[in-house]
Amino acid sequence: MKRAVPLGLLCAALTLLSATLAGVSSAAVSQEFDLESGAVAGTSDNRGIGTARELSTDMRYVISPQITNDLLLRVGAEWERFSFAAPRTGALPDALQHVNAIIGFDYQLADQWLMRTELQPGVYGDLRLTGWREVDAPLIIGAAYLRSDDLQWFFGLRIDARSQFPVLPALGARWQVDESWTLNLQLPQPRLEYGISDKHLVYLGAGVKAGTFTVDEHFGNDHGNPRLNGATVDYAELRLGPGWSWKVFPTTTLEAEAGYVPWRTWDFFDQGVLLHSRPAPYLQLGCHVRF
């Protein structure tokens, strides 16, 4: 919650910037900025590592100039950080974060097919920069089949050579049932949405946050398990809860959601160490700007 004020200020500044730029930009260049900040509460349950308190922030900017009528370039950057604290930390890292570039393209393959490819080269670890071990470059490939204006299908693939699951497929769909209801089953945030008006929307949804990180060379020594020095950890969490989305300006959407995190794991799969957190409530705020 401490991050709520900077989040609000940053969002306000970007909204102002977007309102200024909207007047001079054209359809040939689009920009997107996403900022999300959330907190997962701790509880008194001390089994295992108990419930890890968490603060997370994800900031992402992408500029997308049009190269041809069917091809858009995507260039940008992202920073995401999870910081954790638990009653008994064990092998729990204090923080996992990544800073990466985004290089990719959107392409219209055929009348009804669109595709997106994003390479996300960067540093994935705790950013102590102990060497090249933390450098990774996950690849995201997605395709959309536009069946109609009411129904679209999505196919995705996440390729990360460092992960325990180097290739992860995904399937999704968006179905606008009627004027108010939309079943928006797109990973990582599948939702059932209800439009109250053109500006307000409520939803019941899930959120998946995941990543593969490399901890530093002394991490194991500091946490009583030398095997974990420089180990690779797959982090994943699932969030479930209702949310509210408000289109403040045509360019800017604010979101707030709260709910439960029923499942969180830190899997040092190459060393056979797996940590689970107990379920806990969460709160998340977001700001999405498109111009």
Next chain:
Amino acid sequence: MRYGHVCLITAVCCTLNWTPLARGQDVATSLKRFSDFPKINVTDLLGGEILAERGAATNFSGGISAQFCFAVPTPPEETARRLQSWDTSGADGTNVYAHGVVHTPSTPDDFKKLYLDPTLGPTRWLLDKTNGVASGAPELNLSRADAQELGACVKKNPAPRGSSACWAAMLSGRAATFQRNGFNGVLPYDSADAAPYNQIDQLRIMLREQTRVLAELSPVLQGAGLIPGSGGVPRLTPSHYWSLFDANHRAVVNLGATYRLAVDDHYQVLDAEYYVSGSYYAAATLYEIWPIRDAGGTGSLVWRGDYYVAPMLKYLGGLERMAYGAIMIQEVKREIGMFRNYLGARPDRHAAAPDLLP
């Protein structure tokens, strides 16, 4: 001398033999010159293919456009005439609930088929928004005068039948103004928190950015009065219409006018929606129709350009805009398919290679 005659006769014969092809090349060359289609295969078009191309991004970001090219089995004059008189409400798979001709001068009787059925989701939405006008919170495209007239009427007649009659009266008034004053007399849309939005001016700005299309279709655009200048074209008399249709689960009523102009051996048609109650602000659909010989008969090669003014598109970029354009192309292709069905049988999929008529 004899050799000279032979050469001359051969040259004349060749010229005569190749005249149709030369004209055909003229049509293809002309199409390539102003359209977004670098390659046109008339045989494929006669086989049922519909060429489609999303409009390139321009400085005018508050709109979207696309171009199409297809063939139909009717001659250009008939194709143009039937485009003008097409009632889409009867077609299979249509999203048009009702369509009607607006006579000159317009009266509310022209809109007697307009009924906002409260049992259908999209029309119920429009009824709700119409009641919102009466409570002073309009979410529809209305001028201040429209809002006052519609709001006062709906207050007295809140039932679906009464609200439909209120719309009929308002639309009739707008149509009558258009019949008197043309595009320059169309009332802009007012909103509580922004300057009035002149949809016709925005449509003109959008069309001006399509320089090649504008140069090719200027006769019908000038004849209609949508762009300035006469270019030797007399003022065209339009056919007026209204329709009630579903746009993304919301019912929309519109007013439009279609113009037809014969230019040499081909036709130009303009279908302009100068009033739209929601979803977008205005639209123009342009057609150029050439004669082609199709399996012994005379058919038409049709170029179509669709131009929609929708300010919310200004904020839609990247892949979302691309998806919007792709879905628009699907919708128009479906409409072209319905038009072909309306005209009769589809072109023979195995038609012989075409001759393009002189």
